[in-house]
Amino acid sequence: MQYPKELTGALELIWGEGMLSPGGPDKVAQMLEGIDLSGNRVLDIGSGLGGIDLLLATKHGAAAVIGIDVEPQLIKSARDLAARKGLAGRVTFQLVTPGKLSFADASFDLVFSKDAMVHIADKLAVYAEVLRVLKPGGWFIGADWLWSEGAAESGVVHAWLSKSPPGFAFTTPATALQALIDAGFTDPTVTDFRKELQEANRKEIALLKGSARQKLAATLGTETAEGRLAGAQGRQAALDSGDLIPCHLRGRRPT
Ligand SMILES: C[S@@+](CC[C@H](N)C(=O)[O-])C[C@H]1O[C@@H](n2cnc3c(N)ncnc32)[C@H](O)[C@@H]1O
Known part of the structure:
Protein backbone atom coordinates (compact mmCIF):
# COMPACT_ATOMS: atom_id res chain seq x y z
CA MET A 1 0.00 0.00 0.00
CA GLN A 2 1.58 3.28 -1.15
CA TYR A 3 -1.14 5.57 0.19
CA PRO A 4 -1.90 4.54 3.79
CA LYS A 5 -4.12 6.68 6.02
CA GLU A 6 -1.16 8.52 7.63
CA LEU A 7 -0.08 9.74 4.20
CA THR A 8 -3.52 10.49 2.72
CA GLY A 9 -4.61 12.24 5.92
CA ALA A 10 -1.56 14.48 5.74
CA LEU A 11 -2.01 15.20 2.02
CA GLU A 12 -5.71 16.02 2.50
CA LEU A 13 -4.92 18.33 5.36
CA ILE A 14 -2.53 20.29 3.16
CA TRP A 15 -4.31 20.11 -0.21
CA GLY A 16 -8.00 19.89 0.74
CA GLY A 34 -10.70 25.57 -23.23
CA ILE A 35 -12.46 22.24 -22.82
CA ASP A 36 -16.17 21.88 -22.18
CA LEU A 37 -17.06 18.78 -20.20
CA SER A 38 -20.83 19.35 -20.23
CA GLY A 39 -22.66 16.08 -20.67
CA ASN A 40 -19.38 14.17 -21.04
CA ARG A 41 -18.54 10.72 -19.82
CA VAL A 42 -15.14 10.98 -18.14
CA LEU A 43 -12.57 8.45 -16.92
CA ASP A 44 -10.13 9.54 -14.19
CA ILE A 45 -7.04 7.31 -13.93
CA ILE A 52 -11.17 15.79 -8.28
CA ASP A 53 -13.92 13.50 -9.60
CA LEU A 54 -16.54 15.44 -7.65
CA LEU A 55 -15.23 18.66 -9.20
CA LEU A 56 -15.36 17.19 -12.71
CA ALA A 57 -19.06 16.50 -12.17
CA THR A 58 -20.09 19.60 -10.22
CA LYS A 59 -17.91 22.51 -11.36
CA HIS A 60 -17.16 21.18 -14.85
CA GLY A 61 -20.52 19.57 -15.66
CA ALA A 62 -19.48 16.04 -16.60
CA ALA A 63 -22.54 13.79 -16.85
CA ALA A 64 -20.73 10.74 -15.51
CA VAL A 65 -17.30 10.29 -13.97
CA ILE A 66 -15.64 6.94 -13.35
CA GLY A 67 -12.55 7.07 -11.16
CA ILE A 68 -10.23 4.08 -11.16
CA ASP A 69 -7.50 3.29 -8.65
CA VAL A 70 -5.37 0.36 -7.52
CA GLU A 71 -5.77 0.80 -3.74
CA PRO A 72 -9.01 -0.53 -2.15
CA GLN A 73 -8.97 1.81 0.85
CA LEU A 74 -8.82 4.82 -1.52
CA ILE A 75 -11.74 3.49 -3.57
CA LYS A 76 -13.77 3.06 -0.38
CA SER A 77 -12.97 6.59 0.83
CA ALA A 78 -13.78 8.04 -2.60
CA ARG A 79 -17.13 6.22 -2.70
CA ASP A 80 -17.93 7.43 0.82
CA LEU A 81 -17.07 11.02 -0.17
CA ALA A 82 -19.28 10.87 -3.29
CA ALA A 83 -22.14 9.45 -1.19
CA ARG A 84 -21.74 12.19 1.47
CA LYS A 85 -21.94 14.83 -1.27
CA GLY A 86 -25.02 13.20 -2.85
CA LEU A 87 -23.15 12.35 -6.06
CA ALA A 88 -22.84 8.58 -5.80
CA GLY A 89 -25.02 8.08 -8.89
CA ARG A 90 -22.94 10.27 -11.19
CA VAL A 91 -19.48 9.77 -9.75
CA THR A 92 -18.45 6.14 -9.32
CA PHE A 93 -15.20 4.40 -8.51
CA GLN A 94 -13.73 1.08 -9.55
CA LEU A 95 -10.84 -0.85 -8.09
CA VAL A 96 -8.52 -2.00 -10.89
CA THR A 97 -5.28 -3.86 -11.31
CA PRO A 98 -2.41 -2.16 -13.15
CA GLY A 99 -2.33 -2.88 -16.87
CA LYS A 100 -4.95 -2.84 -19.58
CA LEU A 101 -8.12 -0.85 -18.90
CA SER A 102 -11.28 -2.87 -18.46
CA PHE A 103 -13.41 -0.61 -20.67
CA ALA A 104 -14.59 -1.09 -24.23
CA ASP A 105 -13.05 0.91 -27.08
CA ALA A 106 -14.41 4.46 -27.45
CA SER A 107 -16.14 4.51 -24.03
CA PHE A 108 -15.20 8.04 -22.91
CA ASP A 109 -15.35 11.62 -24.17
CA LEU A 110 -12.38 12.56 -22.02
CA VAL A 111 -9.72 10.75 -20.00
CA PHE A 112 -8.26 12.72 -17.10
CA SER A 113 -5.33 11.86 -14.85
CA LYS A 114 -3.59 13.98 -12.26
CA ASP A 115 -0.24 13.03 -10.71
CA ALA A 116 -0.93 9.31 -11.01
CA MET A 117 0.86 8.17 -14.16
CA VAL A 118 4.17 8.78 -12.39
CA HIS A 119 3.40 5.42 -10.76
CA ILE A 120 3.06 3.63 -14.12
CA ALA A 121 6.33 2.58 -15.73
CA ASP A 122 5.17 1.81 -19.28
CA LYS A 123 4.00 5.21 -20.52
CA LEU A 124 3.44 4.07 -24.11
CA ALA A 125 1.22 1.21 -22.94
CA VAL A 126 -0.89 3.44 -20.71
CA TYR A 127 -1.24 6.19 -23.33
CA ALA A 128 -2.22 3.54 -25.92
CA GLU A 129 -4.93 2.29 -23.56
CA VAL A 130 -6.12 5.87 -22.98
CA LEU A 131 -6.38 6.39 -26.74
CA ARG A 132 -8.26 3.10 -27.17
CA VAL A 133 -10.99 3.95 -24.63
CA LEU A 134 -11.42 7.51 -25.96
CA LYS A 135 -14.11 8.28 -28.51
CA PRO A 136 -12.80 9.75 -31.78
CA GLY A 137 -12.03 13.43 -31.12
CA GLY A 138 -11.89 12.81 -27.35
CA TRP A 139 -9.24 14.43 -25.18
CA PHE A 140 -6.62 13.08 -22.83
CA ILE A 141 -5.86 15.71 -20.17
CA GLY A 142 -3.14 14.88 -17.68
CA ALA A 143 -0.71 16.31 -15.18
CA ASP A 144 2.31 14.31 -14.19
CA TRP A 145 5.65 14.53 -12.43
CA LEU A 146 8.39 14.21 -15.06
CA TRP A 147 12.12 14.66 -14.68
CA SER A 148 15.06 15.90 -16.70
CA GLU A 149 17.54 13.82 -18.66
CA GLY A 150 20.12 12.60 -16.15
CA ALA A 151 17.93 13.21 -13.08
CA ALA A 152 18.17 9.51 -12.17
CA GLU A 153 21.80 10.16 -11.24
CA SER A 154 21.18 13.45 -9.45
CA GLY A 155 22.20 13.62 -5.79
CA VAL A 156 19.38 16.10 -5.17
CA VAL A 157 16.82 13.60 -6.49
CA HIS A 158 18.32 10.74 -4.49
CA ALA A 159 18.20 12.83 -1.31
CA TRP A 160 14.53 13.73 -1.99
CA LEU A 161 13.36 10.22 -2.87
CA SER A 162 15.08 8.76 0.20
CA LYS A 163 12.51 10.78 2.23
CA SER A 164 9.50 10.07 0.01
CA PRO A 165 7.22 7.09 -0.51
CA PRO A 166 8.61 4.66 -3.13
CA GLY A 167 6.97 3.61 -6.37
CA PHE A 168 7.73 6.45 -8.78
CA ALA A 169 8.45 5.76 -12.46
CA PHE A 170 9.57 9.10 -13.86
CA THR A 171 10.12 9.86 -17.51
CA THR A 172 11.43 12.91 -19.35
CA PRO A 173 9.21 15.42 -21.21
CA ALA A 174 10.77 14.36 -24.53
CA THR A 175 10.07 10.67 -23.86
CA ALA A 176 6.52 11.40 -22.71
CA LEU A 177 5.85 13.45 -25.86
CA GLN A 178 7.25 10.71 -28.09
CA ALA A 179 5.11 8.12 -26.28
CA LEU A 180 1.99 10.25 -26.88
CA ILE A 181 2.93 10.49 -30.58
CA ASP A 182 3.67 6.75 -30.81
CA ALA A 183 0.37 5.94 -29.10
CA GLY A 184 -1.39 7.80 -31.93
CA PHE A 185 -2.56 11.10 -30.39
CA THR A 186 -2.96 14.12 -32.64
CA ASP A 187 -1.34 17.41 -31.60
CA PRO A 188 0.08 16.07 -28.32
CA THR A 189 1.63 18.61 -25.96
CA VAL A 190 3.77 18.36 -22.83
CA THR A 191 3.95 21.71 -21.04
CA ASP A 192 6.42 22.53 -18.28
CA PHE A 193 4.71 23.91 -15.13
CA ARG A 194 7.82 23.83 -12.94
CA LYS A 195 7.78 27.54 -12.03
CA GLU A 196 4.20 27.36 -10.78
CA LEU A 197 4.89 24.23 -8.74
CA GLN A 198 8.09 25.77 -7.28
CA GLU A 199 5.95 28.59 -5.94
CA ALA A 200 3.19 26.28 -4.67
CA ASN A 201 5.71 24.00 -2.99
CA ARG A 202 7.32 26.96 -1.21
CA LYS A 203 3.91 27.83 0.24
CA GLU A 204 3.46 24.21 1.28
CA ILE A 205 6.78 24.25 3.14
CA ALA A 206 5.73 27.44 4.95
CA LEU A 207 2.47 25.72 5.96
CA LEU A 208 4.29 22.61 7.10
CA LYS A 209 6.58 24.74 9.26
CA GLY A 210 3.64 26.77 10.57
CA SER A 211 -0.07 26.09 11.06
CA ALA A 212 -0.19 22.65 9.39
CA ARG A 213 2.65 21.33 11.57
CA GLN A 214 0.59 21.52 14.76
CA LYS A 215 -2.48 20.04 13.13
CA LEU A 216 -0.54 17.20 11.51
CA ALA A 217 1.32 16.41 14.71
CA ALA A 218 -1.93 16.42 16.71
CA THR A 219 -3.89 14.21 14.30
CA LEU A 220 -1.26 11.98 12.69
CA GLY A 221 1.77 12.26 14.97
CA THR A 222 5.03 14.20 15.04
CA GLU A 223 6.82 11.71 12.81
CA THR A 224 4.27 12.23 10.01
CA ALA A 225 4.52 16.01 10.40
CA GLU A 226 8.34 15.89 10.20
CA GLY A 227 8.20 13.44 7.30
CA ARG A 228 5.90 15.66 5.24
CA LEU A 229 8.15 18.66 5.82
CA ALA A 230 11.30 16.72 4.86
CA GLY A 231 9.53 15.39 1.75
CA ALA A 232 8.38 18.87 0.69
CA GLN A 233 11.88 20.30 1.24
CA GLY A 234 13.43 17.50 -0.82
CA ARG A 235 10.88 18.10 -3.57
CA GLN A 236 11.68 21.83 -3.47
CA ALA A 237 15.38 21.11 -3.98
CA ALA A 238 14.57 18.83 -6.94
CA LEU A 239 12.27 21.50 -8.44
CA ASP A 240 14.84 24.25 -7.91
CA SER A 241 17.69 22.20 -9.42
CA GLY A 242 15.56 21.60 -12.54
CA ASP A 243 15.62 17.82 -12.03
CA LEU A 244 11.90 17.57 -11.31
CA ILE A 245 9.61 18.93 -14.03
CA PRO A 246 5.86 18.86 -13.33
CA CYS A 247 4.05 18.96 -16.66
CA HIS A 248 0.60 19.14 -18.19
CA LEU A 249 -0.03 16.63 -20.96
CA ARG A 250 -2.64 16.78 -23.69
CA GLY A 251 -3.55 14.75 -26.70
CA ARG A 252 -6.60 14.05 -28.82
CA ARG A 253 -7.81 10.85 -30.42
CA PRO A 254 -7.95 11.41 -34.16
CA THR A 255 -11.48 11.76 -35.53
C1 LIG B 1 -0.68 11.30 -6.01
S1 LIG B 1 -2.12 10.29 -6.03
C2 LIG B 1 -3.21 11.37 -6.97
C3 LIG B 1 -4.66 11.07 -6.72
C4 LIG B 1 -5.62 12.04 -7.41
N1 LIG B 1 -5.46 12.03 -8.85
C5 LIG B 1 -5.44 13.43 -6.89
O1 LIG B 1 -4.78 14.23 -7.57
O2 LIG B 1 -5.92 13.72 -5.78
C6 LIG B 1 -1.74 9.01 -7.20
C7 LIG B 1 -2.84 7.97 -7.34
O3 LIG B 1 -2.54 7.06 -8.40
C8 LIG B 1 -2.96 5.77 -7.99
N2 LIG B 1 -2.32 4.76 -8.86
C9 LIG B 1 -1.06 4.26 -8.80
N3 LIG B 1 -0.86 3.36 -9.78
C10 LIG B 1 -2.01 3.29 -10.50
C11 LIG B 1 -2.44 2.55 -11.65
N4 LIG B 1 -1.62 1.68 -12.29
N5 LIG B 1 -3.70 2.74 -12.10
C12 LIG B 1 -4.53 3.61 -11.50
N6 LIG B 1 -4.18 4.33 -10.41
C13 LIG B 1 -2.93 4.18 -9.92
C14 LIG B 1 -2.57 5.73 -6.54
O4 LIG B 1 -3.18 4.68 -5.82
C15 LIG B 1 -3.01 7.11 -6.09
O5 LIG B 1 -4.35 7.15 -5.72
Whole structure:
Protein backbone atom coordinates (compact mmCIF):
# COMPACT_ATOMS: atom_id res chain seq x y z
CA MET A 1 0.00 0.00 0.00
CA GLN A 2 1.58 3.28 -1.15
CA TYR A 3 -1.14 5.57 0.19
CA PRO A 4 -1.90 4.54 3.79
CA LYS A 5 -4.12 6.68 6.02
CA GLU A 6 -1.16 8.52 7.63
CA LEU A 7 -0.08 9.74 4.20
CA THR A 8 -3.52 10.49 2.72
CA GLY A 9 -4.61 12.24 5.92
CA ALA A 10 -1.56 14.48 5.74
CA LEU A 11 -2.01 15.20 2.02
CA GLU A 12 -5.71 16.02 2.50
CA LEU A 13 -4.92 18.33 5.36
CA ILE A 14 -2.53 20.29 3.16
CA TRP A 15 -4.31 20.11 -0.21
CA GLY A 16 -8.00 19.89 0.74
CA GLU A 17 -10.79 17.35 1.12
CA GLY A 18 -10.42 14.44 -1.27
CA MET A 19 -7.15 15.75 -2.75
CA LEU A 20 -3.88 13.82 -2.88
CA SER A 21 -2.00 16.28 -5.07
CA PRO A 22 -1.35 20.02 -5.10
CA GLY A 23 -3.38 22.77 -6.72
CA GLY A 24 -6.99 22.02 -5.85
CA PRO A 25 -9.93 23.29 -7.96
CA ASP A 26 -7.87 26.04 -9.64
CA LYS A 27 -5.33 23.55 -10.95
CA VAL A 28 -8.06 21.24 -12.28
CA ALA A 29 -9.68 24.24 -14.03
CA GLN A 30 -6.30 25.21 -15.50
CA MET A 31 -5.74 21.70 -16.81
CA LEU A 32 -9.17 21.78 -18.48
CA GLU A 33 -8.81 25.27 -19.94
CA GLY A 34 -10.70 25.57 -23.23
CA ILE A 35 -12.46 22.24 -22.82
CA ASP A 36 -16.17 21.88 -22.18
CA LEU A 37 -17.06 18.78 -20.20
CA SER A 38 -20.83 19.35 -20.23
CA GLY A 39 -22.66 16.08 -20.67
CA ASN A 40 -19.38 14.17 -21.04
CA ARG A 41 -18.54 10.72 -19.82
CA VAL A 42 -15.14 10.98 -18.14
CA LEU A 43 -12.57 8.45 -16.92
CA ASP A 44 -10.13 9.54 -14.19
CA ILE A 45 -7.04 7.31 -13.93
CA GLY A 46 -5.62 7.28 -10.38
CA SER A 47 -8.60 8.89 -8.69
CA GLY A 48 -7.24 8.64 -5.13
CA LEU A 49 -9.72 10.00 -2.58
CA GLY A 50 -12.06 11.25 -5.32
CA GLY A 51 -12.05 15.01 -4.68
CA ILE A 52 -11.17 15.79 -8.28
CA ASP A 53 -13.92 13.50 -9.60
CA LEU A 54 -16.54 15.44 -7.65
CA LEU A 55 -15.23 18.66 -9.20
CA LEU A 56 -15.36 17.19 -12.71
CA ALA A 57 -19.06 16.50 -12.17
CA THR A 58 -20.09 19.60 -10.22
CA LYS A 59 -17.91 22.51 -11.36
CA HIS A 60 -17.16 21.18 -14.85
CA GLY A 61 -20.52 19.57 -15.66
CA ALA A 62 -19.48 16.04 -16.60
CA ALA A 63 -22.54 13.79 -16.85
CA ALA A 64 -20.73 10.74 -15.51
CA VAL A 65 -17.30 10.29 -13.97
CA ILE A 66 -15.64 6.94 -13.35
CA GLY A 67 -12.55 7.07 -11.16
CA ILE A 68 -10.23 4.08 -11.16
CA ASP A 69 -7.50 3.29 -8.65
CA VAL A 70 -5.37 0.36 -7.52
CA GLU A 71 -5.77 0.80 -3.74
CA PRO A 72 -9.01 -0.53 -2.15
CA GLN A 73 -8.97 1.81 0.85
CA LEU A 74 -8.82 4.82 -1.52
CA ILE A 75 -11.74 3.49 -3.57
CA LYS A 76 -13.77 3.06 -0.38
CA SER A 77 -12.97 6.59 0.83
CA ALA A 78 -13.78 8.04 -2.60
CA ARG A 79 -17.13 6.22 -2.70
CA ASP A 80 -17.93 7.43 0.82
CA LEU A 81 -17.07 11.02 -0.17
CA ALA A 82 -19.28 10.87 -3.29
CA ALA A 83 -22.14 9.45 -1.19
CA ARG A 84 -21.74 12.19 1.47
CA LYS A 85 -21.94 14.83 -1.27
CA GLY A 86 -25.02 13.20 -2.85
CA LEU A 87 -23.15 12.35 -6.06
CA ALA A 88 -22.84 8.58 -5.80
CA GLY A 89 -25.02 8.08 -8.89
CA ARG A 90 -22.94 10.27 -11.19
CA VAL A 91 -19.48 9.77 -9.75
CA THR A 92 -18.45 6.14 -9.32
CA PHE A 93 -15.20 4.40 -8.51
CA GLN A 94 -13.73 1.08 -9.55
CA LEU A 95 -10.84 -0.85 -8.09
CA VAL A 96 -8.52 -2.00 -10.89
CA THR A 97 -5.28 -3.86 -11.31
CA PRO A 98 -2.41 -2.16 -13.15
CA GLY A 99 -2.33 -2.88 -16.87
CA LYS A 100 -4.95 -2.84 -19.58
CA LEU A 101 -8.12 -0.85 -18.90
CA SER A 102 -11.28 -2.87 -18.46
CA PHE A 103 -13.41 -0.61 -20.67
CA ALA A 104 -14.59 -1.09 -24.23
CA ASP A 105 -13.05 0.91 -27.08
CA ALA A 106 -14.41 4.46 -27.45
CA SER A 107 -16.14 4.51 -24.03
CA PHE A 108 -15.20 8.04 -22.91
CA ASP A 109 -15.35 11.62 -24.17
CA LEU A 110 -12.38 12.56 -22.02
CA VAL A 111 -9.72 10.75 -20.00
CA PHE A 112 -8.26 12.72 -17.10
CA SER A 113 -5.33 11.86 -14.85
CA LYS A 114 -3.59 13.98 -12.26
CA ASP A 115 -0.24 13.03 -10.71
CA ALA A 116 -0.93 9.31 -11.01
CA MET A 117 0.86 8.17 -14.16
CA VAL A 118 4.17 8.78 -12.39
CA HIS A 119 3.40 5.42 -10.76
CA ILE A 120 3.06 3.63 -14.12
CA ALA A 121 6.33 2.58 -15.73
CA ASP A 122 5.17 1.81 -19.28
CA LYS A 123 4.00 5.21 -20.52
CA LEU A 124 3.44 4.07 -24.11
CA ALA A 125 1.22 1.21 -22.94
CA VAL A 126 -0.89 3.44 -20.71
CA TYR A 127 -1.24 6.19 -23.33
CA ALA A 128 -2.22 3.54 -25.92
CA GLU A 129 -4.93 2.29 -23.56
CA VAL A 130 -6.12 5.87 -22.98
CA LEU A 131 -6.38 6.39 -26.74
CA ARG A 132 -8.26 3.10 -27.17
CA VAL A 133 -10.99 3.95 -24.63
CA LEU A 134 -11.42 7.51 -25.96
CA LYS A 135 -14.11 8.28 -28.51
CA PRO A 136 -12.80 9.75 -31.78
CA GLY A 137 -12.03 13.43 -31.12
CA GLY A 138 -11.89 12.81 -27.35
CA TRP A 139 -9.24 14.43 -25.18
CA PHE A 140 -6.62 13.08 -22.83
CA ILE A 141 -5.86 15.71 -20.17
CA GLY A 142 -3.14 14.88 -17.68
CA ALA A 143 -0.71 16.31 -15.18
CA ASP A 144 2.31 14.31 -14.19
CA TRP A 145 5.65 14.53 -12.43
CA LEU A 146 8.39 14.21 -15.06
CA TRP A 147 12.12 14.66 -14.68
CA SER A 148 15.06 15.90 -16.70
CA GLU A 149 17.54 13.82 -18.66
CA GLY A 150 20.12 12.60 -16.15
CA ALA A 151 17.93 13.21 -13.08
CA ALA A 152 18.17 9.51 -12.17
CA GLU A 153 21.80 10.16 -11.24
CA SER A 154 21.18 13.45 -9.45
CA GLY A 155 22.20 13.62 -5.79
CA VAL A 156 19.38 16.10 -5.17
CA VAL A 157 16.82 13.60 -6.49
CA HIS A 158 18.32 10.74 -4.49
CA ALA A 159 18.20 12.83 -1.31
CA TRP A 160 14.53 13.73 -1.99
CA LEU A 161 13.36 10.22 -2.87
CA SER A 162 15.08 8.76 0.20
CA LYS A 163 12.51 10.78 2.23
CA SER A 164 9.50 10.07 0.01
CA PRO A 165 7.22 7.09 -0.51
CA PRO A 166 8.61 4.66 -3.13
CA GLY A 167 6.97 3.61 -6.37
CA PHE A 168 7.73 6.45 -8.78
CA ALA A 169 8.45 5.76 -12.46
CA PHE A 170 9.57 9.10 -13.86
CA THR A 171 10.12 9.86 -17.51
CA THR A 172 11.43 12.91 -19.35
CA PRO A 173 9.21 15.42 -21.21
CA ALA A 174 10.77 14.36 -24.53
CA THR A 175 10.07 10.67 -23.86
CA ALA A 176 6.52 11.40 -22.71
CA LEU A 177 5.85 13.45 -25.86
CA GLN A 178 7.25 10.71 -28.09
CA ALA A 179 5.11 8.12 -26.28
CA LEU A 180 1.99 10.25 -26.88
CA ILE A 181 2.93 10.49 -30.58
CA ASP A 182 3.67 6.75 -30.81
CA ALA A 183 0.37 5.94 -29.10
CA GLY A 184 -1.39 7.80 -31.93
CA PHE A 185 -2.56 11.10 -30.39
CA THR A 186 -2.96 14.12 -32.64
CA ASP A 187 -1.34 17.41 -31.60
CA PRO A 188 0.08 16.07 -28.32
CA THR A 189 1.63 18.61 -25.96
CA VAL A 190 3.77 18.36 -22.83
CA THR A 191 3.95 21.71 -21.04
CA ASP A 192 6.42 22.53 -18.28
CA PHE A 193 4.71 23.91 -15.13
CA ARG A 194 7.82 23.83 -12.94
CA LYS A 195 7.78 27.54 -12.03
CA GLU A 196 4.20 27.36 -10.78
CA LEU A 197 4.89 24.23 -8.74
CA GLN A 198 8.09 25.77 -7.28
CA GLU A 199 5.95 28.59 -5.94
CA ALA A 200 3.19 26.28 -4.67
CA ASN A 201 5.71 24.00 -2.99
CA ARG A 202 7.32 26.96 -1.21
CA LYS A 203 3.91 27.83 0.24
CA GLU A 204 3.46 24.21 1.28
CA ILE A 205 6.78 24.25 3.14
CA ALA A 206 5.73 27.44 4.95
CA LEU A 207 2.47 25.72 5.96
CA LEU A 208 4.29 22.61 7.10
CA LYS A 209 6.58 24.74 9.26
CA GLY A 210 3.64 26.77 10.57
CA SER A 211 -0.07 26.09 11.06
CA ALA A 212 -0.19 22.65 9.39
CA ARG A 213 2.65 21.33 11.57
CA GLN A 214 0.59 21.52 14.76
CA LYS A 215 -2.48 20.04 13.13
CA LEU A 216 -0.54 17.20 11.51
CA ALA A 217 1.32 16.41 14.71
CA ALA A 218 -1.93 16.42 16.71
CA THR A 219 -3.89 14.21 14.30
CA LEU A 220 -1.26 11.98 12.69
CA GLY A 221 1.77 12.26 14.97
CA THR A 222 5.03 14.20 15.04
CA GLU A 223 6.82 11.71 12.81
CA THR A 224 4.27 12.23 10.01
CA ALA A 225 4.52 16.01 10.40
CA GLU A 226 8.34 15.89 10.20
CA GLY A 227 8.20 13.44 7.30
CA ARG A 228 5.90 15.66 5.24
CA LEU A 229 8.15 18.66 5.82
CA ALA A 230 11.30 16.72 4.86
CA GLY A 231 9.53 15.39 1.75
CA ALA A 232 8.38 18.87 0.69
CA GLN A 233 11.88 20.30 1.24
CA GLY A 234 13.43 17.50 -0.82
CA ARG A 235 10.88 18.10 -3.57
CA GLN A 236 11.68 21.83 -3.47
CA ALA A 237 15.38 21.11 -3.98
CA ALA A 238 14.57 18.83 -6.94
CA LEU A 239 12.27 21.50 -8.44
CA ASP A 240 14.84 24.25 -7.91
CA SER A 241 17.69 22.20 -9.42
CA GLY A 242 15.56 21.60 -12.54
CA ASP A 243 15.62 17.82 -12.03
CA LEU A 244 11.90 17.57 -11.31
CA ILE A 245 9.61 18.93 -14.03
CA PRO A 246 5.86 18.86 -13.33
CA CYS A 247 4.05 18.96 -16.66
CA HIS A 248 0.60 19.14 -18.19
CA LEU A 249 -0.03 16.63 -20.96
CA ARG A 250 -2.64 16.78 -23.69
CA GLY A 251 -3.55 14.75 -26.70
CA ARG A 252 -6.60 14.05 -28.82
CA ARG A 253 -7.81 10.85 -30.42
CA PRO A 254 -7.95 11.41 -34.16
CA THR A 255 -11.48 11.76 -35.53
C1 LIG B 1 -0.68 11.30 -6.01
S1 LIG B 1 -2.12 10.29 -6.03
C2 LIG B 1 -3.21 11.37 -6.97
C3 LIG B 1 -4.66 11.07 -6.72
C4 LIG B 1 -5.62 12.04 -7.41
N1 LIG B 1 -5.46 12.03 -8.85
C5 LIG B 1 -5.44 13.43 -6.89
O1 LIG B 1 -4.78 14.23 -7.57
O2 LIG B 1 -5.92 13.72 -5.78
C6 LIG B 1 -1.74 9.01 -7.20
C7 LIG B 1 -2.84 7.97 -7.34
O3 LIG B 1 -2.54 7.06 -8.40
C8 LIG B 1 -2.96 5.77 -7.99
N2 LIG B 1 -2.32 4.76 -8.86
C9 LIG B 1 -1.06 4.26 -8.80
N3 LIG B 1 -0.86 3.36 -9.78
C10 LIG B 1 -2.01 3.29 -10.50
C11 LIG B 1 -2.44 2.55 -11.65
N4 LIG B 1 -1.62 1.68 -12.29
N5 LIG B 1 -3.70 2.74 -12.10
C12 LIG B 1 -4.53 3.61 -11.50
N6 LIG B 1 -4.18 4.33 -10.41
C13 LIG B 1 -2.93 4.18 -9.92
C14 LIG B 1 -2.57 5.73 -6.54
O4 LIG B 1 -3.18 4.68 -5.82
C15 LIG B 1 -3.01 7.11 -6.09
O5 LIG B 1 -4.35 7.15 -5.72
